[in-house]
Amino acid sequence: MRICLISEGAYPYVTGGVSSWVQSMILNMPEHEFIVYSISAKKIKNVTRKYEQPPNLLEIHDIFLGEYVEERIQAGRRYHITEEEKEAFLSLIGGKETRWDVLFEFFVSGRVDSILNFLASKDFFDIVRVLCEKRFVHVPFTDMFWALRSMVLPLFLCIDQKMPEADLYHGVSTGYAGVLGALAKHQYNKPFLLTEHGIYTREREEEIIKASWIKGYFKDIWIDYFYSLSQCAYTHADRVTSLFEGSRQIQIELGCPGEKTSVIANGIDVGKFHTGNRKQKESGIHIGAVVRVVPIKDIKSMIQSFSIVQQEMQDSYFYIIGPYDEDEEYYAECVEMAEILGLRNLVFTGSVNVQEYLSFLDILVLSSISEGQPLVILEGLAMEIPFVSTDVGSCAELLLGKYDSFGKAGTIVPVMHFHLMANDLIELAVNPELRSTYGRNGRERVTSLYTLPGMIRKYNELYEEVNPHGRHRISAERTL
Known part of the structure; x- marks a missing residue:
């Protein structure tokens, strides 16, 4: 089957999150051919692909919407619309x-x-x-x-593009990607699946409310507009999946027919995470965050919590593990905040081999303002590392075990409450037995409920359900 994955602002130029999910889907479904249709706001100079192209990834279609604003304009024309x-x-x-x-x-x-x-x-x-x-x-x-x-403008530029032909279209969010999935279904009469990692509409609503460049009376217009885009995706999609039950309920509240919805949780290759490789550092407490240094991850609140922890524990070390070149201005602000707070032993690692850090970290932290179902939590728990996380997406479900009996694997704090985050980090730091208990609970939860083979099997079943006769249909038609 030839599958077109439609993503917005991520793969293959940004690591982690949705990009990791896209790469994992392609690598673990070698029986299918894939096309990736990637939408970005603008082309960044000297940006490179962060992922090696798998053999079954036939094409990557990049749409950089910012390129089109350089076109010359002929004003005052008539298009004789009906x-x-x-x-x-x-x-x-x-x-x-x-x-x-x-x-x-x-x-x-x-x-x-x-x-x-x-x-x-x-x-x-x-x-x-x-x-x-x-x-x-x-x-x-x-x-x-x-x-x-x-x-x-961005919507019309997207719709004006010719979609590649495939047996099935799989949108990785609503918004522009969701509308393009609906367009492809309209053009080719092929199935369209939608997977939401986070609730796109709610995320855009939060951004619009906070935005200073949108005048007050336009905020409602912008919010209604994005709700309209999501409704387009929900209406045209044959099936709609989410990562956890709370997200599925929000989709239904937003107007997605309940009979279309289902939950397919993220999964990781647990076999790559060997707890026997963990080596405790000789001294100190080592706290890390596997994260992109961008505003939605709220690195500043994390730094403030680290400052409080260090006042209580002089031998504490902090590692912010992940790329910091996506938003250089925000990265500079974070570095400046750490200097103003007099924070010692803080390292921004940049892009590194995360496994090396998971081998010795005592605690992991996530301070995001918005998340879906973070792969970094699954990977950390697979290495028996307890977490302190903000209450976003499915983080409470992963760490507190709302729907299972494996026990707590960490703690949850409200968004931007850095002092509460610091309190929980300190409690875990001084209690190695609690860290060990949380770590074992997390490993059991991940190995039982969040495995990569289980995720791939469910998506394959869904593909076959919506397009049971679609395997290699395009190749056969072209041969004829």
Whole structure:
């Protein structure tokens, strides 16, 4: 079967998380051929692929949306859109059920020579004017025009691309990736599966609420818009999976039909994690975080908690393990905060062999503002290392065992409560027996419930369920 995986802003240029999941799916399904369709905001100079391309990964289609804004614009054109098409555009922003089939047909018809030209056309001008007259009477037209243009530009650029043909499409989030999965289903009449690692809509809503560049009265418009994108994915998907039950319930609350939903948890290759390789350092307590240094991981709260721990325990050591080149400005702010706090024994390792650190760390910590089901927790527990984590995604389920009887494998604290995080780190640091108990519990939970073979088997069953006759269909059709 030829499967097109559609991801947003990750594989193969960013390590960890969704990227690791994509690579794992391809490597562990050698019987299938894969195409990866990767959407990114902009192309970063000198960026390299972080993963070696498996033999069954046929193509990687990169879409860098920022490249298209350099095109020359011809303003004031007419595209002779129909009333039905105009209503479809209005419904995308106007708070009604969106006619995605009409929008898809408009863009794949070949009538649009350039998305930037369309957004500078008299037709788009008319759409904005109608929205202002009917729904946004108190919003200045100029503000509305430029806000809507920036809002729909990435979406229209995505829809304007030709999707590669495959037997099955598997979106790795809602948002733009989810809409492209729906577009592919519309174009080729092939099955579309959706997997959410985190609830995309909720994550975007949090970002919009905090964003200073979005004026107050536009925040609701942006939030409704992203809900509309998610609804497109939920409506067109044949099946929708999540990583844990709490996430599945949120999907249903957001409008996904419950009968489409199921849970497929992440899994790791437990055989790669040998607890016999663990070697305790001669002295001190060693605390680590396997993480990308980016704002959503809230490295600053972690650093503040480390500072409190070090005041209580002079022989404590901290390792922030992972790349720090994704957001260099944020990394610099984190380094500066550590210096201001006078924090000693803190190391930003950059990209390294994580296994080397898991062999001696006493405690692992996660301070994220948002997560799905972190692979780093599964891997840490597989090495019998206890965790202190913020209460995001399925972290409480993994560490506290809400739905099993294996016992606690760590502790949970509220987001951004660095002082509570520090208290729990100190409690574990001074209690080796508790660390050992939590570590054993975590290992048992992972080896029983979160294995890679189990995850791969469930996805294979799902692929066969939605497309039982799709194996190598494209190759056969081309041969004929």
